[in-house]
Amino acid sequence: MKARGWAWLLLLPALVVISGLGTAAAMSVRRGYQVTDLGTLGGGESFASAVNNRGQVVGRSRTADGEVHAFIWEQGVIRDLGTLGGDNSFAAGINRHGHVVGSAEQVDGVVRAVIWKSGTIRDLGILPRGTTSDATGINRWGEIVGSGDMVISNRYGEFGVERGFLWRNGRMRILPEVRVKDRADPSPLSNRPLAINDHGTIVGVHQVTDEWPGLWRSGPQHHARLLVRSEGAAHAINQRNHVVGSYGHGELAFVWKEGHLRQLPGGPNSNYGVALGINDRGEIVGHSASGAIHWYRGRVSDLNTLLPEGSGWHLHAATAINQHGQIVGSGRHEGEDRAFLLTPNSYRQSVE
16 A cells, blocks of 8 residues: 555655656746745755646645644645644645645544635545545536545455545545556556646546546546556546656656657756656646756756856756746755745746
């Protein structure tokens, strides 16, 4: 069973270091970006996971007493979203209305999928015979995806699995497992959704022999399919149903369009890359061995080379990008791991 949502993401900066790019790339080279330190909730570090078109950013931060809490940042102010009474929480996604989803600990330390709306936290529940859950994505209609543990029985016995869910209109529905021909193992397959678009198409991972990138087509039953038979994950999807992620043991970035998968170029002097976010213009962001990267129309840019001179930043990973080309992620600034917001200079000039 894989680690629950917010817990494994605490390792992201270390993984990026150990494993070691909005408009067109040509335009981004000319215009560059302004970088904003999103601050913390009193502790020494913060990490951003998602941004909406209003420029609201969500993620997690250390607090003054060492806990990890979900936050929302807007117009220079970072706000603690709280927990379910336990120590920790994590915000994974935000929609156009400012509704935030993620996971939070109860008093007993059990992690549950939650949604924050207007400052109020709501427990989304668990799957049948399960104990934990976490939410990873939300669309404009308030449809939420995530996963939880559960016990499934068949004629061969009882099996503990991780299974994805779609939460809609107050109800949690189990997403189907992918069908794999000639599979001898009688145990049910696990899966884990990571994102959902406004059309209801869901992307994530299917656990077969390893975790393979996959999706669920929208419809009455949300048909499950694999994108590639290789270890990795489908991390994000835009409104055009273009999917990005990684495969090849999670080391090669890809974009999937209309049934065709294409490998993206890696970062400087490397094939390694992971794609984590995509907007409707086709701009893609992620990370490579050198740090945060940006792709557009087959070109890759090292985002660290597009910062103001002497910024004091090294950007580890870019996790999401909105329709204005604003990018969020995590980096190192003045000796601390911090959440950042990159704003294209052209966008700043248009709104000031």
